[in-house]
Amino acid sequence: MIAxxxxxxxxxxxxxxxxxxxxxxxxxxxxGRLTATLPEALRLLVFKSDGSVMxxxxxxxxxxxxxxxPPTAIEERGDPLERIVVRKLRSDDRLDIAxxxxxxxxxxxxxxxxxxxxxxxxxxxxxxxxxxxxxLEPGLRLVRREWPTxxxxxxxxxxxxxDGWVAVEIKRMATIEAVEQxxxxxELLRETPDLAACRGIVAAQTxxxxxxxxxxxxxxxxxEIDLDVIRALREPDxxxx
Amino acid sequence: MIAxxxxxxxxxxxxxxxxxxxxxxxxxxxxGRLTATLPEALRLLVFKSDGSVMxxxxxxxxxxxxxxxPPTAIEERGDPLERIVVRKLRSDDRLDIAxxxxxxxxxxxxxxxxxxxxxxxxxxxxxxxxxxxxxLEPGLRLVRREWPTxxxxxxxxxxxxxDGWVAVEIKRMATIEAVEQxxxxxELLRETPDLAACRGIVAAQTxxxxxxxxxxxxxxxxxEIDLDVIRALREPDxxxx
DNA sequence: CACTGAATGTCGTAT
DNA sequence: ATACGACGTTCAGTG
Numbered sequence: 001m002i003a004x005x006x007x008x009x010x011x012x013x014x015x016x017x018x019x020x021x022x023x024x025x026x027x028x029x030x031x032g033r034l035t036a037t038l039p040e041a042l043r044l045l046v047f048k049s050d051g052s053v054m055x056x057x058x059x060x061x062x063x064x065x066x067x068x069x070p071p072t073a074i075e076e077r078g079d080p081l082e083r084i085v086v087r088k089l090r091s092d093d094r095l096d097i098a099x100x101x102x103x104x105x106x107x108x109x110x111x112x113x114x115x116x117x118x119x120x121x122x123x124x125x126x127x128x129x130x131x132x133x134x135x136l137e138p139g140l141r142l143v144r145r146e147w148p149t150x151x152x153x154x155x156x157x158x159x160x161x162x163d164g165w166v167a168v169e170i171k172r173m174a175t176i177e178a179v180e181q182x183x184x185x186x187e188l189l190r191e192t193p194d195l196a197a198c199r200g201i202v203a204a205q206t207x208x209x210x211x212x213x214x215x216x217x218x219x220x221x222x223x224e225i226d227l228d229v230i231r232a233l234r235e236p237d238x239x240x241x
Numbered sequence: 242m243i244a245x246x247x248x249x250x251x252x253x254x255x256x257x258x259x260x261x262x263x264x265x266x267x268x269x270x271x272x273g274r275l276t277a278t279l280p281e282a283l284r285l286l287v288f289k290s291d292g293s294v295m296x297x298x299x300x301x302x303x304x305x306x307x308x309x310x311p312p313t314a315i316e317e318r319g320d321p322l323e324r325i326v327v328r329k330l331r332s333d334d335r336l337d338i339a340x341x342x343x344x345x346x347x348x349x350x351x352x353x354x355x356x357x358x359x360x361x362x363x364x365x366x367x368x369x370x371x372x373x374x375x376x377l378e379p380g381l382r383l384v385r386r387e388w389p390t391x392x393x394x395x396x397x398x399x400x401x402x403x404d405g406w407v408a409v410e411i412k413r414m415a416t417i418e419a420v421e422q423x424x425x426x427x428e429l430l431r432e433t434p435d436l437a438a439c440r441g442i443v444a445a446q447t448x449x450x451x452x453x454x455x456x457x458x459x460x461x462x463x464x465e466i467d468l469d470v471i472r473a474l475r476e477p478d479x480x481x482x
Numbered sequence: 483c484a485c486t487g488a489a490t491g492t493c494g495t496a497t
Numbered sequence: 498a499t500a501c502g503a504c505g506t507t508c509a510g511t512g
Contacts, residue, residue, distance in 0.1 A: 302493090393486070394486095412488095413490095
Protein backbone atom coordinates (compact mmCIF):
# COMPACT_ATOMS: atom_id res chain seq x y z
CA MET A 1 0.00 0.00 0.00
CA ILE A 2 1.36 3.38 -0.99
CA ALA A 3 0.80 6.17 1.44
CA UNK A 4 -1.54 8.88 0.27
CA UNK A 5 0.24 12.18 0.65
CA UNK A 6 -1.41 15.10 -1.02
CA UNK A 7 -1.40 18.55 0.50
CA UNK A 8 -0.29 19.00 4.05
CA UNK A 9 -1.50 15.82 5.61
CA UNK A 10 -0.92 12.11 5.31
CA UNK A 11 -3.74 9.60 5.18
CA UNK A 12 -5.05 10.30 8.64
CA UNK A 13 -4.79 14.02 9.10
CA UNK A 14 -5.80 14.04 12.76
CA UNK A 15 -3.96 12.82 15.78
CA UNK A 16 -5.96 10.74 18.16
CA UNK A 17 -8.42 12.69 20.20
CA UNK A 18 -9.10 15.82 18.20
CA UNK A 19 -11.53 17.49 15.86
CA UNK A 20 -10.84 19.70 12.88
CA UNK A 21 -13.37 22.37 12.04
CA UNK A 22 -13.31 23.97 8.63
CA UNK A 23 -15.55 26.78 7.46
CA UNK A 24 -15.33 26.81 3.70
CA UNK A 25 -17.16 27.71 0.55
CA UNK A 26 -17.47 24.38 -1.13
CA UNK A 27 -19.45 22.04 -3.32
CA UNK A 28 -19.94 18.51 -2.06
CA UNK A 29 -20.89 15.34 -3.84
CA UNK A 30 -21.57 11.98 -2.34
CA UNK A 31 -21.63 8.92 -4.54
CA GLY A 32 -22.34 5.48 -3.24
CA ARG A 33 -25.66 4.02 -2.35
CA LEU A 34 -27.08 7.09 -4.01
CA THR A 35 -25.82 10.34 -5.46
CA ALA A 36 -26.29 13.50 -3.42
CA THR A 37 -24.97 16.86 -4.54
CA LEU A 38 -24.67 20.03 -2.51
CA PRO A 39 -24.30 23.22 -4.55
CA GLU A 40 -21.55 25.64 -3.66
CA ALA A 41 -22.12 27.49 -0.40
CA LEU A 42 -20.46 28.24 2.90
CA ARG A 43 -20.55 25.13 5.02
CA LEU A 44 -19.11 23.67 8.17
CA LEU A 45 -16.86 20.66 7.71
CA VAL A 46 -16.12 18.51 10.75
CA PHE A 47 -13.36 15.91 10.74
CA LYS A 48 -13.16 13.63 13.74
CA SER A 49 -10.11 11.64 14.62
CA ASP A 50 -11.97 8.38 14.08
CA GLY A 51 -12.25 9.23 10.38
CA SER A 52 -15.78 10.59 10.46
CA VAL A 53 -16.51 13.49 8.17
CA MET A 54 -19.61 15.66 8.37
CA UNK A 55 -20.80 18.49 6.16
CA UNK A 56 -23.22 20.77 7.95
CA UNK A 57 -25.27 23.77 6.91
CA UNK A 58 -26.51 26.26 9.47
CA UNK A 59 -29.92 24.64 9.38
CA UNK A 60 -31.23 21.13 9.04
CA UNK A 61 -30.76 20.11 12.63
CA UNK A 62 -29.09 16.98 13.83
CA UNK A 63 -28.30 15.52 10.41
CA UNK A 64 -25.31 16.50 8.35
CA UNK A 65 -26.15 17.33 4.75
CA UNK A 66 -23.45 14.94 3.69
CA UNK A 67 -21.19 12.68 5.68
CA UNK A 68 -19.03 9.62 5.78
CA UNK A 69 -18.74 7.23 8.67
CA PRO A 70 -15.53 5.36 9.53
CA PRO A 71 -13.47 3.65 8.40
CA THR A 72 -12.33 6.21 5.85
CA ALA A 73 -9.25 7.34 3.99
CA ILE A 74 -8.98 11.09 3.53
CA GLU A 75 -6.97 12.82 0.82
CA GLU A 76 -6.35 16.52 0.61
CA ARG A 77 -5.00 18.52 -2.28
CA GLY A 78 -3.79 22.05 -2.71
CA ASP A 79 -2.40 24.72 -0.47
CA PRO A 80 -4.58 26.58 0.13
CA LEU A 81 -6.96 23.69 0.33
CA GLU A 82 -8.73 22.95 -2.93
CA ARG A 83 -10.15 19.53 -2.66
CA ILE A 84 -10.82 16.81 -0.11
CA VAL A 85 -11.72 13.30 -1.12
CA VAL A 86 -13.09 10.98 1.54
CA ARG A 87 -13.22 7.32 0.62
CA LYS A 88 -14.96 4.69 2.65
CA LEU A 89 -12.68 1.72 3.06
CA ARG A 90 -13.80 -1.55 1.51
CA SER A 91 -16.59 0.22 -0.36
CA ASP A 92 -17.12 2.45 -3.39
CA ASP A 93 -18.66 5.22 -1.35
CA ARG A 94 -16.90 8.52 -1.66
CA LEU A 95 -17.35 12.12 -0.71
CA ASP A 96 -15.87 14.80 -2.96
CA ILE A 97 -15.44 18.23 -1.47
CA ALA A 98 -14.42 20.96 -3.90
CA UNK A 99 -13.28 23.98 -1.94
CA UNK A 100 -13.17 27.47 -3.39
CA UNK A 101 -12.50 29.45 -0.21
CA UNK A 102 -11.43 28.64 3.33
CA UNK A 103 -12.63 31.05 6.01
CA UNK A 104 -11.40 29.09 8.98
CA UNK A 105 -9.52 25.88 9.60
CA UNK A 106 -8.78 24.95 13.19
CA UNK A 107 -8.10 21.76 15.10
CA UNK A 108 -8.77 21.12 18.75
CA UNK A 109 -7.47 18.32 20.92
CA UNK A 110 -10.34 16.83 22.87
CA UNK A 111 -8.82 13.86 24.60
CA UNK A 112 -10.70 10.78 25.52
CA UNK A 113 -14.21 11.10 26.74
CA UNK A 114 -15.70 8.61 29.11
CA UNK A 115 -18.76 6.92 27.90
CA UNK A 116 -22.32 7.99 27.69
CA UNK A 117 -24.64 6.49 30.25
CA UNK A 118 -28.20 5.87 29.27
CA UNK A 119 -31.14 4.88 31.37
CA UNK A 120 -33.76 3.67 28.98
CA UNK A 121 -37.48 3.53 29.14
CA UNK A 122 -38.02 0.20 27.39
CA UNK A 123 -36.10 -1.88 29.92
CA UNK A 124 -37.92 -0.11 32.69
CA UNK A 125 -41.25 -0.89 31.05
CA UNK A 126 -40.37 -4.55 30.95
CA UNK A 127 -39.18 -4.59 34.55
CA UNK A 128 -42.25 -2.78 35.72
CA UNK A 129 -44.67 -4.95 33.77
CA UNK A 130 -43.00 -8.15 34.89
CA UNK A 131 -44.01 -7.24 38.42
CA UNK A 132 -47.45 -6.06 37.48
CA UNK A 133 -48.76 -8.43 34.82
CA UNK A 134 -52.16 -8.25 36.40
CA UNK A 135 -52.36 -4.77 35.00
CA LEU A 136 -52.35 -6.22 31.48
CA GLU A 137 -55.24 -8.51 32.20
CA PRO A 138 -56.88 -9.46 35.51
CA GLY A 139 -55.44 -12.70 36.85
CA LEU A 140 -52.47 -12.75 34.50
CA ARG A 141 -49.31 -13.99 36.21
CA LEU A 142 -45.72 -14.11 35.07
CA VAL A 143 -44.07 -17.44 34.34
CA ARG A 144 -40.82 -16.12 32.93
CA ARG A 145 -39.18 -13.05 31.44
CA GLU A 146 -37.25 -13.44 28.18
CA TRP A 147 -38.76 -16.84 27.37
CA PRO A 148 -36.47 -18.31 24.74
CA THR A 149 -37.65 -19.38 21.30
CA UNK A 150 -35.63 -20.36 18.28
CA UNK A 151 -35.97 -16.87 16.83
CA UNK A 152 -35.47 -14.76 19.90
CA UNK A 153 -36.91 -14.32 23.38
CA UNK A 154 -40.53 -13.55 24.20
CA UNK A 155 -40.53 -10.54 26.53
CA UNK A 156 -42.96 -12.04 29.03
CA UNK A 157 -44.52 -15.49 29.13
CA UNK A 158 -47.55 -15.66 31.38
CA UNK A 159 -50.57 -17.74 32.26
CA UNK A 160 -54.06 -16.31 32.53
CA UNK A 161 -56.78 -16.95 35.10
CA UNK A 162 -57.75 -20.13 33.20
CA ASP A 163 -54.13 -21.31 33.16
CA GLY A 164 -53.90 -20.58 29.44
CA TRP A 165 -50.55 -19.43 28.09
CA VAL A 166 -50.07 -15.83 27.07
CA ALA A 167 -47.04 -14.38 25.28
CA VAL A 168 -46.46 -10.65 25.78
CA GLU A 169 -44.43 -8.39 23.52
CA ILE A 170 -43.45 -5.08 25.09
CA LYS A 171 -42.63 -1.90 23.18
CA ARG A 172 -42.46 1.75 24.01
CA MET A 173 -44.39 2.36 20.84
CA ALA A 174 -46.05 -0.56 19.11
CA THR A 175 -45.97 -0.49 15.33
CA ILE A 176 -46.88 -3.11 12.79
CA GLU A 177 -43.40 -4.51 13.32
CA ALA A 178 -44.21 -5.34 16.95
CA VAL A 179 -47.27 -7.28 15.82
CA GLU A 180 -45.17 -9.14 13.26
CA GLN A 181 -42.61 -9.98 15.89
CA UNK A 182 -45.20 -11.39 18.29
CA UNK A 183 -46.86 -13.26 15.42
CA UNK A 184 -43.58 -14.95 14.58
CA UNK A 185 -43.05 -16.00 18.18
CA UNK A 186 -46.58 -17.38 18.45
CA GLU A 187 -46.25 -19.25 15.17
CA LEU A 188 -43.25 -21.04 16.63
CA LEU A 189 -44.56 -21.45 20.17
CA ARG A 190 -47.81 -23.00 19.00
CA GLU A 191 -45.90 -25.83 17.39
CA THR A 192 -45.33 -27.04 20.95
CA PRO A 193 -48.45 -29.05 21.93
CA ASP A 194 -48.73 -27.46 25.38
CA LEU A 195 -48.63 -24.02 23.82
CA ALA A 196 -50.91 -24.73 20.87
CA ALA A 197 -53.51 -22.34 22.28
CA CYS A 198 -51.06 -19.68 23.42
CA ARG A 199 -52.53 -16.20 23.12
CA GLY A 200 -50.65 -13.01 22.41
CA ILE A 201 -50.70 -9.51 23.89
CA VAL A 202 -48.95 -6.44 22.54
CA ALA A 203 -48.22 -4.08 25.42
CA ALA A 204 -46.99 -0.56 24.76
CA GLN A 205 -47.22 2.99 26.00
CA THR A 206 -48.80 3.79 22.67
CA UNK A 207 -50.18 1.46 20.02
CA UNK A 208 -50.31 2.80 16.47
CA UNK A 209 -53.73 2.43 14.82
CA UNK A 210 -52.47 0.26 11.98
CA UNK A 211 -50.63 -1.92 14.44
CA UNK A 212 -53.85 -2.33 16.37
CA UNK A 213 -55.71 -3.16 13.16
CA UNK A 214 -53.21 -5.84 12.23
CA UNK A 215 -53.21 -7.21 15.78
CA UNK A 216 -56.98 -7.53 15.74
CA UNK A 217 -56.84 -9.23 12.34
CA UNK A 218 -54.34 -11.69 13.79
CA UNK A 219 -56.38 -12.33 16.91
CA UNK A 220 -53.92 -10.59 19.21
CA UNK A 221 -54.80 -8.26 22.06
CA UNK A 222 -53.38 -4.79 22.50
CA UNK A 223 -52.94 -3.04 25.82
CA GLU A 224 -51.80 0.51 26.28
CA ILE A 225 -49.89 0.91 29.50
CA ASP A 226 -49.12 3.93 31.62
CA LEU A 227 -45.67 3.69 33.15
CA ASP A 228 -46.58 6.04 35.97
CA VAL A 229 -49.52 3.88 36.98
CA ILE A 230 -47.39 0.76 36.95
CA ARG A 231 -44.65 2.46 38.93
CA ALA A 232 -47.27 3.31 41.50
CA LEU A 233 -48.41 -0.32 41.62
CA ARG A 234 -44.85 -1.43 42.26
CA GLU A 235 -44.28 1.05 45.04
CA PRO A 236 -47.29 0.68 47.32
CA ASP A 237 -45.95 3.38 49.63
CA UNK A 238 -46.50 5.87 46.84
CA UNK A 239 -50.15 6.44 46.22
CA UNK A 240 -51.62 7.98 43.13
CA UNK A 241 -53.89 10.30 45.05
CA MET B 242 -44.25 35.52 27.22
CA ILE B 243 -41.28 36.80 29.14
CA ALA B 244 -38.03 36.99 27.26
CA UNK B 245 -35.29 34.71 28.53
CA UNK B 246 -32.20 36.78 29.03
CA UNK B 247 -29.39 35.12 30.89
CA UNK B 248 -25.78 35.69 30.05
CA UNK B 249 -24.86 37.47 26.88
CA UNK B 250 -27.58 36.27 24.56
CA UNK B 251 -31.35 36.47 24.33
CA UNK B 252 -33.53 33.48 23.57
CA UNK B 253 -32.14 32.83 20.11
CA UNK B 254 -28.45 33.51 20.36
CA UNK B 255 -27.67 33.19 16.68
CA UNK B 256 -28.56 35.44 13.83
CA UNK B 257 -30.00 33.74 10.81
CA UNK B 258 -27.49 31.83 8.79
CA UNK B 259 -24.67 31.05 11.17
CA UNK B 260 -23.13 28.40 13.36
CA UNK B 261 -21.52 28.75 16.74
CA UNK B 262 -18.76 26.34 17.62
CA UNK B 263 -17.74 25.92 21.23
CA UNK B 264 -14.93 23.77 22.50
CA UNK B 265 -15.52 23.32 26.19
CA UNK B 266 -14.95 21.07 29.13
CA UNK B 267 -18.45 20.18 30.13
CA UNK B 268 -20.88 17.69 31.54
CA UNK B 269 -24.09 17.13 29.63
CA UNK B 270 -27.38 15.64 30.68
CA UNK B 271 -30.38 14.92 28.51
CA UNK B 272 -33.72 14.22 30.08
CA GLY B 273 -36.78 13.37 28.06
CA ARG B 274 -37.66 10.08 26.50
CA LEU B 275 -34.75 8.76 28.50
CA THR B 276 -31.99 10.10 30.69
CA ALA B 277 -28.50 10.24 29.21
CA THR B 278 -25.54 11.67 31.05
CA LEU B 279 -22.15 12.55 29.62
CA PRO B 280 -19.38 12.83 32.21
CA GLU B 281 -17.15 15.87 32.19
CA ALA B 282 -14.77 16.03 29.25
CA LEU B 283 -13.68 18.29 26.43
CA ARG B 284 -16.38 18.31 23.80
CA LEU B 285 -17.47 20.14 20.70
CA LEU B 286 -20.75 22.02 20.97
CA VAL B 287 -22.45 23.10 17.78
CA PHE B 288 -25.31 25.57 17.77
CA LYS B 289 -27.10 26.11 14.47
CA SER B 290 -29.24 29.12 13.76
CA ASP B 291 -32.33 26.95 13.42
CA GLY B 292 -32.05 26.08 17.10
CA SER B 293 -30.30 22.73 16.70
CA VAL B 294 -27.75 21.85 19.32
CA MET B 295 -25.23 19.03 19.00
CA UNK B 296 -22.69 17.71 21.49
CA UNK B 297 -19.89 15.83 19.75
CA UNK B 298 -16.89 13.90 20.98
CA UNK B 299 -13.89 13.35 18.73
CA UNK B 300 -15.11 9.83 18.03
CA UNK B 301 -18.44 8.17 17.57
CA UNK B 302 -18.91 9.16 13.95
CA UNK B 303 -21.97 10.73 12.48
CA UNK B 304 -24.04 10.85 15.63
CA UNK B 305 -23.77 13.50 18.29
CA UNK B 306 -23.46 12.12 21.80
CA UNK B 307 -26.29 14.37 22.80
CA UNK B 308 -28.42 16.77 20.84
CA UNK B 309 -31.64 18.67 20.56
CA UNK B 310 -33.56 19.25 17.37
CA PRO B 311 -35.61 22.39 16.70
CA PRO B 312 -37.70 24.04 17.83
CA THR B 313 -35.74 24.94 20.94
CA ALA B 314 -35.29 27.71 23.46
CA ILE B 315 -31.72 28.21 24.60
CA GLU B 316 -30.69 29.84 27.86
CA GLU B 317 -27.15 30.72 28.81
CA ARG B 318 -25.80 31.74 32.16
CA GLY B 319 -22.54 33.11 33.37
CA ASP B 320 -19.72 35.12 31.90
CA PRO B 321 -17.55 33.25 31.32
CA LEU B 322 -20.09 30.69 30.23
CA GLU B 323 -21.13 28.32 33.01
CA ARG B 324 -24.30 26.69 31.93
CA ILE B 325 -26.47 26.24 28.87
CA VAL B 326 -29.98 24.90 29.05
CA VAL B 327 -31.66 23.82 25.85
CA ARG B 328 -35.38 23.22 26.05
CA LYS B 329 -37.43 21.63 23.34
CA LEU B 330 -40.55 23.69 22.78
CA ARG B 331 -43.89 22.03 23.47
CA SER B 332 -42.15 19.13 25.20
CA ASP B 333 -40.40 18.28 28.45
CA ASP B 334 -37.15 17.36 26.74
CA ARG B 335 -34.18 19.32 27.93
CA LEU B 336 -30.44 19.36 27.58
CA ASP B 337 -28.33 20.66 30.47
CA ILE B 338 -24.77 21.62 29.70
CA ALA B 339 -22.60 22.42 32.70
CA UNK B 340 -19.43 24.13 31.51
CA UNK B 341 -16.25 24.28 33.54
CA UNK B 342 -13.88 25.65 30.92
CA UNK B 343 -14.23 27.25 27.50
CA UNK B 344 -11.28 26.74 25.15
CA UNK B 345 -12.86 28.30 22.11
CA UNK B 346 -16.11 29.99 21.24
CA UNK B 347 -16.55 31.27 17.72
CA UNK B 348 -19.45 32.00 15.40
CA UNK B 349 -19.42 31.93 11.64
CA UNK B 350 -21.98 33.37 9.26
CA UNK B 351 -22.79 30.76 6.65
CA UNK B 352 -25.63 32.33 4.70
CA UNK B 353 -28.32 30.41 2.98
CA UNK B 354 -27.41 27.19 1.30
CA UNK B 355 -29.34 25.91 -1.64
CA UNK B 356 -30.84 22.55 -1.25
CA UNK B 357 -29.38 19.12 -1.41
CA UNK B 358 -30.25 17.13 -4.50
CA UNK B 359 -30.51 13.40 -4.23
CA UNK B 360 -30.70 10.82 -6.95
CA UNK B 361 -31.37 7.15 -6.55
CA UNK B 362 -33.86 7.16 -3.71
CA UNK B 363 -36.84 4.87 -3.60
CA UNK B 364 -39.23 7.47 -4.99
CA UNK B 365 -37.11 7.74 -8.10
CA UNK B 366 -37.09 3.97 -8.49
CA UNK B 367 -40.84 3.96 -8.17
CA UNK B 368 -41.29 6.71 -10.73
CA UNK B 369 -39.00 4.98 -13.16
CA UNK B 370 -40.61 1.59 -12.70
CA UNK B 371 -44.13 2.96 -12.93
CA UNK B 372 -43.35 3.94 -16.51
CA UNK B 373 -41.53 0.74 -17.31
CA UNK B 374 -43.45 -2.04 -15.60
CA UNK B 375 -42.82 -4.20 -18.63
CA UNK B 376 -39.24 -4.37 -17.46
CA LEU B 377 -40.36 -6.29 -14.38
CA GLU B 378 -42.20 -8.87 -16.42
CA PRO B 379 -43.17 -8.86 -20.10
CA GLY B 380 -46.72 -7.62 -20.58
CA LEU B 381 -47.05 -6.19 -17.07
CA ARG B 382 -48.98 -2.90 -17.06
CA LEU B 383 -49.57 -0.38 -14.30
CA VAL B 384 -53.05 0.04 -12.86
CA ARG B 385 -52.16 2.37 -10.02
CA ARG B 386 -49.30 3.65 -7.92
CA GLU B 387 -49.73 3.72 -4.15
CA TRP B 388 -52.74 1.38 -4.16
CA PRO B 389 -54.31 1.82 -0.73
CA THR B 390 -54.86 -1.01 1.73
CA UNK B 391 -55.84 -0.87 5.37
CA UNK B 392 -52.24 -1.28 6.42
CA UNK B 393 -50.55 1.01 3.95
CA UNK B 394 -50.21 1.54 0.21
CA UNK B 395 -48.94 -1.02 -2.27
CA UNK B 396 -46.20 0.67 -4.30
CA UNK B 397 -47.47 -0.51 -7.70
CA UNK B 398 -50.60 -2.46 -8.54
CA UNK B 399 -50.44 -4.02 -11.97
CA UNK B 400 -52.07 -6.58 -14.22
CA UNK B 401 -50.12 -9.16 -16.12
CA UNK B 402 -50.52 -10.39 -19.69
CA UNK B 403 -53.32 -12.72 -18.53
CA ASP B 404 -55.08 -9.85 -16.72
CA GLY B 405 -54.03 -11.32 -13.37
CA TRP B 406 -53.37 -8.89 -10.55
CA VAL B 407 -49.81 -8.27 -9.41
CA ALA B 408 -48.74 -6.24 -6.37
CA VAL B 409 -45.22 -4.80 -6.55
CA GLU B 410 -43.14 -3.71 -3.56
CA ILE B 411 -40.20 -1.50 -4.44
CA LYS B 412 -37.08 -1.09 -2.35
CA ARG B 413 -33.62 0.20 -2.96
CA MET B 414 -32.38 -2.82 -1.13
CA ALA B 415 -34.78 -5.65 -0.45
CA THR B 416 -34.39 -7.36 2.90
CA ILE B 417 -36.58 -9.88 4.62
CA GLU B 418 -38.59 -6.92 5.85
CA ALA B 419 -39.57 -6.03 2.29
CA VAL B 420 -40.83 -9.57 1.74
CA GLU B 421 -42.78 -9.37 4.99
CA GLN B 422 -44.29 -6.07 3.94
CA UNK B 423 -45.45 -7.43 0.60
CA UNK B 424 -46.74 -10.57 2.29
CA UNK B 425 -48.86 -8.46 4.61
CA UNK B 426 -50.33 -6.54 1.72
CA UNK B 427 -51.14 -9.73 -0.16
CA GLU B 428 -52.65 -11.27 2.94
CA LEU B 429 -55.09 -8.39 3.08
CA LEU B 430 -55.60 -7.93 -0.67
CA ARG B 431 -56.45 -11.57 -1.22
CA GLU B 432 -59.42 -11.23 1.12
CA THR B 433 -61.04 -9.28 -1.73
CA PRO B 434 -62.57 -11.89 -4.11
CA ASP B 435 -61.28 -10.18 -7.27
CA LEU B 436 -57.76 -10.17 -5.85
CA ALA B 437 -57.81 -13.66 -4.39
CA ALA B 438 -55.18 -14.76 -6.91
CA CYS B 439 -53.08 -11.60 -6.70
CA ARG B 440 -49.39 -12.32 -7.17
CA GLY B 441 -46.50 -10.42 -5.64
CA ILE B 442 -43.20 -9.10 -6.94
CA VAL B 443 -40.36 -7.64 -4.90
CA ALA B 444 -38.42 -5.20 -7.06
CA ALA B 445 -35.12 -3.79 -5.85
CA GLN B 446 -31.72 -2.67 -7.01
CA THR B 447 -30.32 -5.41 -4.84
CA UNK B 448 -32.09 -8.33 -3.22
CA UNK B 449 -30.46 -9.85 -0.17
CA UNK B 450 -30.01 -13.62 -0.43
CA UNK B 451 -32.17 -14.41 2.58
CA UNK B 452 -34.85 -12.05 1.35
CA UNK B 453 -34.85 -13.90 -1.96
CA UNK B 454 -35.07 -17.24 -0.16
CA UNK B 455 -38.02 -16.09 1.90
CA UNK B 456 -39.73 -14.63 -1.17
CA UNK B 457 -39.37 -17.89 -3.03
CA UNK B 458 -40.72 -19.80 -0.04
CA UNK B 459 -43.72 -17.46 0.00
CA UNK B 460 -44.32 -17.82 -3.72
CA UNK B 461 -43.26 -14.26 -4.48
CA UNK B 462 -41.07 -13.20 -7.38
CA UNK B 463 -37.92 -11.13 -7.04
CA UNK B 464 -36.58 -8.82 -9.71
CA GLU B 465 -33.34 -6.92 -9.48
CA ILE B 466 -33.56 -3.68 -11.36
CA ASP B 467 -30.93 -1.40 -12.82
CA LEU B 468 -31.95 2.22 -12.57
CA ASP B 469 -29.74 3.23 -15.48
CA VAL B 470 -31.38 0.68 -17.75
CA ILE B 471 -34.84 1.84 -16.75
CA ARG B 472 -33.90 5.46 -17.25
CA ALA B 473 -32.77 4.54 -20.72
CA LEU B 474 -36.12 2.88 -21.39
CA ARG B 475 -37.92 6.03 -20.33
CA GLU B 476 -35.79 8.23 -22.57
CA PRO B 477 -35.75 6.50 -25.95
CA ASP B 478 -33.42 9.14 -27.42
CA UNK B 479 -30.72 7.87 -25.12
CA UNK B 480 -29.44 4.50 -26.19
CA UNK B 481 -27.48 2.15 -24.05
CA UNK B 482 -24.86 1.43 -26.68
C1' DC C 483 -51.55 17.95 14.32
C1' DA C 484 -51.09 12.90 14.04
C1' DC C 485 -49.73 9.06 11.40
C1' DT C 486 -46.87 6.46 8.07
C1' DG C 487 -42.93 4.81 5.79
C1' DA C 488 -38.04 5.95 3.92
C1' DA C 489 -33.30 6.53 5.21
C1' DT C 490 -26.40 6.94 2.33
C1' DG C 491 -30.71 5.68 8.27
C1' DT C 492 -26.82 4.50 12.35
C1' DC C 493 -25.50 1.35 15.81
C1' DG C 494 -25.08 -2.72 18.53
C1' DT C 495 -25.31 -7.73 18.84
C1' DA C 496 -25.93 -12.49 17.69
C1' DT C 497 -25.45 -15.80 14.19
C1' DA D 498 -20.33 -10.68 6.46
C1' DT D 499 -25.32 -10.87 7.33
C1' DA D 500 -29.46 -10.45 9.78
C1' DC D 501 -32.15 -8.35 13.20
C1' DG D 502 -33.90 -5.12 16.47
C1' DA D 503 -33.58 -0.65 18.82
C1' DC D 504 -33.05 4.16 18.34
C1' DG D 505 -34.13 10.24 22.43
C1' DT D 506 -34.20 7.12 15.61
C1' DT D 507 -34.75 11.68 12.28
C1' DC D 508 -37.21 13.20 8.37
C1' DA D 509 -40.55 14.26 4.79
C1' DG D 510 -45.10 13.73 3.02
C1' DT D 511 -50.02 13.25 3.58
C1' DG D 512 -54.69 13.30 5.44
